[in-house]
Amino acid sequence: MKTICIAVILLFFSNIISSQTFTVTKNDSTIMTEYNDGKLWAYRNADNFVVGLTCYEEKDNYGKYYQAQILIRNLGDSAVTFCPENVSAYLERRNDTMELEVYTNEEFQKKIKRTQTWAMILTGVSAGLNASSAAYSTSYSTTYSPSGYAYTTVTRHYDANAAYQANLASTNQMIALGKMMDNDRKVKEQGYLKKTTIYPNEAIIGYMNIKKKKGDVLTVNIPIQQYVYSFSWLVKAKKKA
Numbered sequence: 018m019k020t021i022c023i024a025v026i027l028l029f030f031s032n033i034i035s036s037q038t039f040t041v042t043k044n045d046s047t048i049m050t051e052y053n054d055g056k057l058w059a060y061r062n063a064d065n066f067v068v069g070l071t072c073y074e075e076k077d078n079y080g081k082y083y084q085a086q087i088l089i090r091n092l093g094d095s096a097v098t099f100c101p102e103n104v105s106a107y108l109e110r111r112n113d114t115m116e117l118e119v120y121t122n123e124e125f126q127k128k129i130k131r132t133q134t135w136a137m138i139l140t141g142v143s144a145g146l147n148a149s150s151a152a153y154s155t156s157y158s159t160t161y162s163p164s165g166y167a168y169t170t171v172t173r174h175y176d177a178n179a180a181y182q183a184n185l186a187s188t189n190q191m192i193a194l195g196k197m198m199d200n201d202r203k204v205k206e207q208g209y210l211k212k213t214t215i216y217p218n219e220a221i222i223g224y225m226n227i228k229k230k231k232g233d234v235l236t237v238n239i240p241i242q243q244y245v246y247s248f249s250w251l252v253k254a255k256k257k258a
Contacts, residue, residue, distance in 0.1 A: 087222065099215055110232035
């Protein structure tokens with residue numbers, strides 16, 4: 018995440034499901050808005066930095082989030098380190114304001130791993146039961162007594178080779194699932210904002226996930242040095258006609 022071409026990087030964010038609406042205070046000369054590839058971006062130009070943000074709702078296998086995509090450009094003459102753990106978010110709901118969890122890359126990776134661990138456990142149990150049942154077969158035989166009554170005998174057979182093949186298939190399934198999950202974590206990590214030093218005339222861009230709750234206005238605060246770049250978005254769900 019060093020020097021970047023903004024127009025190209027914006028194309029990276031392709032899995033967004035719904036956009037929000039930016040709110041701006043009148044006579045705020047630090048703010049500018051524009052649409053880029055159909056997405057509304059808001060920018061604040063202040064204190065030798067341009068900070069841009071667009072906000073959407075995101076849903077994947079690991080939950081629902083507000084996804085904040087953030088651009089930071091250094092217009093000053095000294096390097097500054099951006100620390101994602103300092104980003105905060107607040108949600109206004111009726112007459113109440115609550116702080117929402119903003120996941121750092123490390124925190125979001127832990128969340129993914131927790132979900133994947135439970136999925137692996139459930140898959141392992143299911144695969145083990147299937148492998149166990151595959152090793153046995155059942156046969157039925159009917160005999161008749163001299164008086165003409167029929168008797169059915171049920172016999173369970175154990176097949177060692179079938180057990181081996183079933184366990185091998187189960188192991189391969191778990192290995193394949195583990196590789197898929199590992200790749201999914203790597204994909205989620207690409208583009209996620211991490212601690213980065215921004216040098217003069219350089220910019221970084223990436224995203225951060227915010228725990229989603231129902232509310233009216235979401236405010237994202239991005240502190241850089243002594244200045245806090247604040248963005249407010251209307252996130253209230255629209256009523257169906």
